[in-house]
Amino acid sequence: MSEIVDHATPHTYRPRGRRRLAVLVAGTAAALAAALMSPSSATQPAAGPDDQPWTNASLSPDARAAALLEEMTLEEKVELTTGDQGEAPSAFYNAPIERLGIPELRMADAGGGIAARGWTLPDTGETATAFPAGAALGATWNPRLARRYARAVAVEAKATGHAMLLGPGSDMGRQPFWGRIAEGMSEDPFLTSELTTPYVDAVQDESVIANLKHYAGYTQEVDRGNAQDSIIDPRALREVYTAPYADAIAKADLGSVMCSFNEVNSVFACENDLLLDTILREELGFTGFVITDFGAIHSTEPSIEAGTDMETGTDAFYGDALLAAVQDGRVPESLVDRSVLRILRTMFAIGVFEGDYTMTSIPVTEHGRLARRVEDQAITLLKNDGVLPLRRRVRSAVVIGADADVTGRLGGSFAVKPTYEVSLLDAMRDVGRRTGMRVRYAAGNDMVNGTSMIETADMTAVPSTVLSPEGGAGDGLTARHYGNTTFSGDPVTRTEAQVLYDTGFTAGVPAFANLYSSQVPPVPDVGGTGVAAGQSVAYTGTLTAPATGDYRLGLTGWGDATATLDGEEIIDMTGGPGRQAVEATVSLQRGESYDLRIEYAATQPLVALQPGSLLLQWSPPRRAVSPAIAEAVRQARRSDVAVVYARTYESEERDRVSLKLPQSADRLISAVAAVNPRTVVVLSSGGPVTMPWRGQVEAVVQSYPGGQEEGSSLARVLTGAVNPSGRLPMTYPVSEQQLPPGIENPWDNIGDTTVEFSEGVNIGYRGYIASRTRMLYPFGFGLSYTRFSYRGLRTSTLRAEGRRESTTVRVRVRNTGRRTGAEVVQLYAGPLPGLDAPARKLVGFAKVTLRPGRAAWVRIPVSRRSLSYWDDASSSWVTPRGRVRLLVGSSARDIELAGAITVR
Numbered sequence: 001m002s003e004i005v006d007h008a009t010p011h012t013y014r015p016r017g018r019r020r021l022a023v024l025v026a027g028t029a030a031a032l033a034a035a036l037m038s039p040s041s042a043t044q045p046a047a048g049p050d051d052q053p054w055t056n057a058s059l060s061p062d063a064r065a066a067a068l069l070e071e072m073t074l075e076e077k078v079e080l081t082t083g084d085q086g087e088a089p090s091a092f093y094n095a096p097i098e099r100l101g102i103p104e105l106r107m108a109d110a111g112g113g114i115a116a117r118g119w120t121l122p123d124t125g126e127t128a129t130a131f132p133a134g135a136a137l138g139a140t141w142n143p144r145l146a147r148r149y150a151r152a153v154a155v156e157a158k159a160t161g162h163a164m165l166l167g168p169g170s171d172m173g174r175q176p177f178w179g180r181i182a183e184g185m186s187e188d189p190f191l192t193s194e195l196t197t198p199y200v201d202a203v204q205d206e207s208v209i210a211n212l213k214h215y216a217g218y219t220q221e222v223d224r225g226n227a228q229d230s231i232i233d234p235r236a237l238r239e240v241y242t243a244p245y246a247d248a249i250a251k252a253d254l255g256s257v258m259c260s261f262n263e264v265n266s267v268f269a270c271e272n273d274l275l276l277d278t279i280l281r282e283e284l285g286f287t288g289f290v291i292t293d294f295g296a297i298h299s300t301e302p303s304i305e306a307g308t309d310m311e312t313g314t315d316a317f318y319g320d321a322l323l324a325a326v327q328d329g330r331v332p333e334s335l336v337d338r339s340v341l342r343i344l345r346t347m348f349a350i351g352v353f354e355g356d357y358t359m360t361s362i363p364v365t366e367h368g369r370l371a372r373r374v375e376d377q378a379i380t381l382l383k384n385d386g387v388l389p390l391r392r393r394v395r396s397a398v399v400i401g402a403d404a405d406v407t408g409r410l411g412g413s414f415a416v417k418p419t420y421e422v423s424l425l426d427a428m429r430d431v432g433r434r435t436g437m438r439v440r441y442a443a444g445n446d447m448v449n450g451t452s453m454i455e456t457a458d459m460t461a462v463p464s465t466v467l468s469p470e471g472g473a474g475d476g477l478t479a480r481h482y483g484n485t486t487f488s489g490d491p492v493t494r495t496e497a498q499v500l501y502d503t504g505f506t507a508g509v510p511a512f513a514n515l516y517s518s519q520v521p522p523v524p525d526v527g528g529t530g531v532a533a534g535q536s537v538a539y540t541g542t543l544t545a546p547a548t549g550d551y552r553l554g555l556t557g558w559g560d561a562t563a564t565l566d567g568e569e570i571i572d573m574t575g576g577p578g579r580q581a582v583e584a585t586v587s588l589q590r591g592e593s594y595d596l597r598i599e600y601a602a603t604q605p606l607v608a609l610q611p612g613s614l615l616l617q618w619s620p621p622r623r624a625v626s627p628a629i630a631e632a633v634r635q636a637r638r639s640d641v642a643v644v645y646a647r648t649y650e651s652e653e654r655d656r657v658s659l660k661l662p663q664s665a666d667r668l669i670s671a672v673a674a675v676n677p678r679t680v681v682v683l684s685s686g687g688p689v690t691m692p693w694r695g696q697v698e699a700v701v702q703s704y705p706g707g708q709e710e711g712s713s714l715a716r717v718l719t720g721a722v723n724p725s726g727r728l729p730m731t732y733p734v735s736e737q738q739l740p741p742g743i744e745n746p747w748d749n750i751g752d753t754t755v756e757f758s759e760g761v762n763i764g765y766r767g768y769i770a771s772r773t774r775m776l777y778p779f780g781f782g783l784s785y786t787r788f789s790y791r792g793l794r795t796s797t798l799r800a801e802g803r804r805e806s807t808t809v810r811v812r813v814r815n816t817g818r819r820t821g822a823e824v825v826q827l828y829a830g831p832l833p834g835l836d837a838p839a840r841k842l843v844g845f846a847k848v849t850l851r852p853g854r855a856a857w858v859r860i861p862v863s864r865r866s867l868s869y870w871d872d873a874s875s876s877w878v879t880p881r882g883r884v885r886l887l888v889g890s891s892a893r894d895i896e897l898a899g900a901i902t903v904r
Contacts, residue, residue, distance in 0.1 A: 018162045026559075055101060057354055063678070064353075065344035069337060069750045073099060074326060079342045081304075081780060082319040083312035089118035089292055090312045091379075092166060102344075103353060107211070107312065108157045111167035111183055112409075112707065113416035119160045122357055128156050129367040129708065132171050132420035133410055135686055136378035138185035138729030139782075141824045141847050143198045149374055150198040150199035151514060152367050154206035161359045163352045164209040166258065166413070170196045170244035173687065173730045174219040174763055175743045179453065179655045180706055181687025183414050186729035187764030187779060189243035190842045190866065196244045201252035206889035207351035212248055214260035214293060216241045216275055221655045222746035223753045224267040225295065225607055229263040232757045237264070238279065238870040239761050246284050255288040255346045259308055261296045267412030270297045289342040300325050304747045309339035372709035377822075379717045380702040380726035381783040387678045389720025389785060390641060396438040398635040399425050400672060401645035401682075402447045402628075402663070408705040409682030411450060411506060411651030418708035424645050427715035440639060444632035444672075446498055448649040449520045449803035450506035451557075451615045452662035456581055457736060459554050459617040460664045463544070464497035465627040468593070469541045477541040477596070483526030485534045486603040499539050499598050501557070503531040505653040507608040523612075532611045536601040539616075543596045545588035546630075549621030557614035561600040561662065577604055578750060579657075609653050626664065629671050636676040641716065643680045644669050650686040650705070655746050659690045659736050669693045682714060688732040689777065702726070720785065725822035725847070727782040734776045740767030765892040766838040780826050780842075780891035785818030786852065790825075790896035793888055797836035797902045798864060800879035806863040811888050811897060813848055814855035822849040827860045828892065830885030835869060841890060843867065 053059065054068035071807035072080075076097055077567040084095045092107035109115035112133050115127035131137075131153065137146055150168070157165050171180065171188035185192040196212065204208040217230035232241060248254040257268040257280065269275055270292050280286045294313030297303055300321050311318040325331040334384070347353060367698035381388070390397070405425040409415060409597060418656075425441055432439035446464050455461060464475040472477075477499065480491035503523050523531050543565070545551070555561050555573045558580065563571035570584040588594065602612025625633070636642040648656065660666060661683075673679040673696035680699040681691060694700065701724075703714055716722040733739055749755075762770045765779035792812040798804075809827055827844040829835045846861040868879040881903050 005050070017494075018520055020302040037277070052101065054348075055353075061345045061348035064348045065341050066216055068102070068344055069340055072340065074333060075323065076100070076338070077336050078318065078323045078326070080343055081310050081322065081336065081339050082127050082315050085315050091117075093231065094310070101353075102756050103163070105164055105347070105352070106162045107166050108160065108162035108355055108359070109413040110165045111158060111169050111414050112584060113153060114156045114162070115415055116417045117414060119162065119359060121361060123361045123363060124419050127417045127419045128160065128315060128362065129364070129371055130377055130407070131371045131414040132375045132707040133182040133414070133686060133705040134185050135173075135729055136375060136602035136706055138191060139193060139702075139704060139726040140374060140377040140381055141191070141727050141845060143194050145377060146195040147198040147202040147373060148370060150202035151206060152370050154203040154208045156362050156367070157208050157364045158206060158355070158357055159360050161357050162208065163355060163357050164211060164256065165203050166211050166213065168196050168199045168210070168212065169214070170212050171214055171218050172240060172763060174757070175524070175746070176659055176688040176733060176739075177655045177657075177745050177747070178219055178687065179221045179650050180412070181730070182650055187731065188729070188842050189240045189763075190846070191729060193244045194248040197247045197251050200248045200254050204252065204255055204350050207347060207355040208845075209255040209350050209352065211256040211258050211291065212245060212254055213258035215245065215257045215269060215280070215290075216260065217264045217269070217757070218262050219261035220746040220755065221653055222750050225260045225609070227263055227268070228753045228755060229266055230755055230757060231265060233760055234872045235870045236757060236760045240763055242279055242284070243488055245280065245286070247731045249284045249286050253349075254286065255350050257286065257288065257290050258293050259290055261293055268296070268298050270301050271302035271306045273306045277436055281307060287342070288346045288418045289339065292903075299329055304331060304335050306338065309342050332504055353647040368419065368709055370898055371707045372712050375703070375706045375709055375713035376716060376722045378704055378706065378726045379713055379724050380728055380762060381699070381717070381724040382702055382777055382781070383694065383697070383700040384783055385698040387641065388718060389682060390718055393436070394437060394640045396440065396568055396639045396643040397428065397643060398440040398442060398632075398639040399643050399645065400442050400444045400632045400636065400668070402443040402445050403647040403684070404441070404645035406447075407708055407710040408536050408647055408703060409707070410686060410705050411508070411649065413652060421708045422711040424643070424711040424714050427711035428643070431715050431719060440635050441478045442628075442632040442635040444628050444644070444668045445665060446628075447520070448647045448662050449500060450649060450651060450654065451500040451502045451520075452649045453506065453614060453651070453654050454556055454579065454613060454657050455617060455660070455662045456554070456556060457658040457660055459552065459583070460662060460667070461498055461500065462553075462616045463626040463628055463664055464719045466546060467498070467546050467596070468544065469495045469543055472542070477539040480538045480540075481524050481526050482536045483529040485536045485603050487538060487599065487601075489527065491687060492526050493520070495541070496521070499614060501537055501600055501612060501614040502613045503602065506651050531602075534602050534611070536599070539596070539598040539870060542593040543591055544593045545624070546626055547621050547624035548588065548590040549624065550585050551588050551621065551624070552583050552585050552619040554581060554617050555598070555614060556617060557612075558579040558610070559602045559604050559612050559614065561598065561614055562618070564597045566594050568702050573642055579606060579747065585662070613861045620793065624821055625671060629664065629668050632668060633671050633675050636672045636679070639676065641678045642676045643681065643682060644672055644673050645682045645684065648685040648687070656687075657745075657747050659688060659733070661689055665693055670696060673697050680718065684710065688730060690733070690735055702728070723785045723819050723821040724782065725784065725824070727780050727824045728777055729777050729779070731768055731779045731892075732777040734774050738773055740771045740773045741768065751797070762838055766841055769839050769892065775893060780824065781894070782891075783826070784817075784821045784823070786815055786819040786821040788823040788850070788890070789814045789816050790888060793886070793897040793899040794900050795886060795901045797904055798862065798867065800881050800903050805865075806861045807901070809844065809860045809886065809901070810857050811860070812855055813850065813858050815850035815852055818852050820849065820851045823890065825858050825860065826889055826891065827862065828887040828889070828895075829867060830887065832867065832869060832880045832884060833882030840887065842892070862901065
């Protein structure tokens with residue numbers, strides 16, 4: 001086996017012959033004449049009909065767009081800038097303009113695969129390959145693999161009839177509570193750029209327009225629809241939040257950008273002239289088109305003036321409103337022409353007019369293997385005291401966790417209905433069949449869901465196994481759902497495992513029921529009223545105490561709720577707006593059953609997309625163990641190894657209230673580890689979690705939301721068939737209180753829509769290092785089943801001016817262990833000379849695979865841009881001269897070698 005080095009940069013991107021649009025609106029006749037005189041059109045014979053020159057594929061995209069614009073009526077131009085609603089197959093869709101041969105523009109909600117939105121394939125229905133989440137791709141630190149991943153997603157986009165991909169996500173993982181943190185690649189702008197750029201390039205090579213999102217400074221869900229205002233200084237805006245766009249434009253000719261929900265410096269992103277005109281088009285040279293996120297547009301004139309070219313998802317401000325604004329003289333038609341040219345030119349350049357988007361079958365097996373390969377390289381070993389890999393002497397193992405028989409996936413627009421799934425339990429049982437190892441299973445807790453995101457830090461959902469419905473048979477409570485907020489009329493009655501009432505976007509009900517399948521039955525639509533209109537529910541049954549002592553019982557959510565125990569009201573959560581958390585302490589006796597009644601009315605929506613939510617949670621005495629945990633402990637005591645699978649739940653529209661594991665997982669892990677020291681914890685979380693049990697277990701494995709082959713990859717890593725090579729794309733804090741300056745839980749400030757990005761360019765690990773805040777696990781961290789040594793750091797001079805854009809740093813890496821493995825060699829720059837700069841920032845990396853005892857010189861290019869900074873005084877990028885300290889290591893904290901590079 002030869003040694004393999006995957007360099008991070010520079011990439012070689014294949015040109016597609018696309019030219020930048022030089023003349024946009026200086027009179028369409030002039031634009032047409034200029035375009036037709038371009039070299040690509042002057043040297044090619046006309047091939048299209050005389051009355052439709054834009055159908056001639058030999059002409060330049062500029063010429064074709066200008067020719068087509070000449071023939072469009074004002075109404076048709078406005079139609080092209082406005083997404084179709086009503087009868088459209090999905091929210092992001094533009095119908096064809098058949099008179100002119102303009103094809104439909106169907107846009108796929110995507111990133112980790114194609115979401116089910118009104119399409120059905122002959123063999124696989126509305127299922128597609130569910131790839132690992134963006135954070136998992138980030139954890140691979142492998143740009144070449146990102147290209148393969150993206151190509152497969154693009155192939156499935158075409159197969160499902162889409163000419164445009166609403167992805168990838170390039171948002172920075174600024175704060176760990178964010179519900180969409182796993183959709184982006186990382187907390188670092190350099191790593192994110194190195195992965196999103198080949199992703200964009202590969203997608204557009206398949207004649208699918210890539211739409212990089214969300215532009216810009218979008219880092220939380222709390223108040224996202226309430227004019228949340230990201231206050232970002234000019235330098236951080238360019239060095240951090242628009243950096244991935246810069247590379248994707250320069251190296252991959254990015255076709256489209258989605259403007260985000262939030263304001264940036266008090267101006268909505270979709271009407272922000274600084275973002276869209278000054279930075280995106282003037283500074284970065286973007287020639288594609290800008291679309292809105294669903295409901296992110298708030299105006300007509302300011303939006304089209306700033307450079308938003310297409311309203312998608314809604315038709316409130318373009319469509320008839322834009323048409324009237326042009327007819328009234330409030331908007332010059334030349335601005336509409338400018339947007340139309342951008343849209344058409346991109347469609348021509350990427351091949352949409354000639355592309356074949358006929359729905360067809362997808363390569364299920366091939367893409368499933370690729371999903372597994374990505375997850376193989378993403379899984380990150382955080383701790384290993386020797387229990388892994390599992391040896392042949394392991395005769396029995398117990399897999400624990402209610403979610404161990406499903407795979408980790410995200411909710412919201414990132415959700416995909418998979419073609420098939422291999423859970424950890426499935427894969428471990430297969431290992432058992434092949435090796436003779438006995439594999440047991442115990443649920444231990446309850447499955448996570450959207451309501452899990454609102455568990456508070458000091459409490460957790462009351463488990464189903466301490467609850468009994470009316471009549472006493474089984475677990476859970478009797479739930480009566482009413483089609484009003486007064487508990488009147490005929491209810492829908494059923495047994496539900498826990499008090500987990502949730503409606504709206506995160507629950508997938510009602511309008512978003514097709515987004516993803518919830519493990520909790522959705523709230524019923526009683527009498528056709530629609531749950532968003534306001535319903536109520538009464539839960540009745542008993543609670544049986546597993547131990548004697550004081551219990552803190554609590555209700556949290558929004559709306560009005562009460563709790564009574566043995567006929568006495570103990571909690572009153574009524575009258576307050578926003579999210580509430582009300583609790584009471586009660587003394588209970590072991591084995592005693594208490595009548596429980598919870599009444600809830602969804603009277604006070606948090607926001608329009610979250611009309612109602614309620615969770616019954618508790619903090620029991622330390623010795624109180626639910627029957628489910630007790631059974632897991634029993635099985636763990638009988639087994640050589642215990643593998644506990646713990647998930648979080650993440651989705652757009654909601655941030656996590658706490659960084660702890662939900663559904664009693666922390667208590668479950670501690671109880672299992674107390675009886676079986678050989679406990680392995682698998683974390684299928686999109687972002688960081690706290691680990692109060694870390695010192696009790698022998699191994700911790702991070703799998704991220706790993707897609708439909710997550711279980712296969714986990715089994716391969718746990719048994720040693722795959723040597724883990726994933727590295728963290730984000731920093732894990734020690735606790736929720738130990739975060740770097742400027743980072744706060746957005747729930748703590750709900751209603752205060754101003755969010756100060758006071759850390760500036762010190763995002764993520766940079767902020768931890770600058771403030772000397774302790775990290776649980778640093779950015780870039782990950783263990784292996786082998787070991788590596790570093791020596792011989794060699795650098796050369798980089799010139800601040802001139803034609804040479806980069807230099808190369810070399811380091812000798814040796815595999816000193818007994819297993820073939822891959823190391824991610826990370827190169828960090830110290831402070832730039834004479835400048836207030838990050839104490840440490842990533843400027844290069846390479847992933848090298850080495851056999852035992854073998855060594856290789858790893859070459860890491862360092863670009864001039866990575867050592868430059870934005871100077872607001874001169875409105876330009878500046879490369880300072882002098883010596884810049886370089887640090888080489890296996891994470892942002894674990895540095896092996898130090899040196900310097902001279903910039904002249």
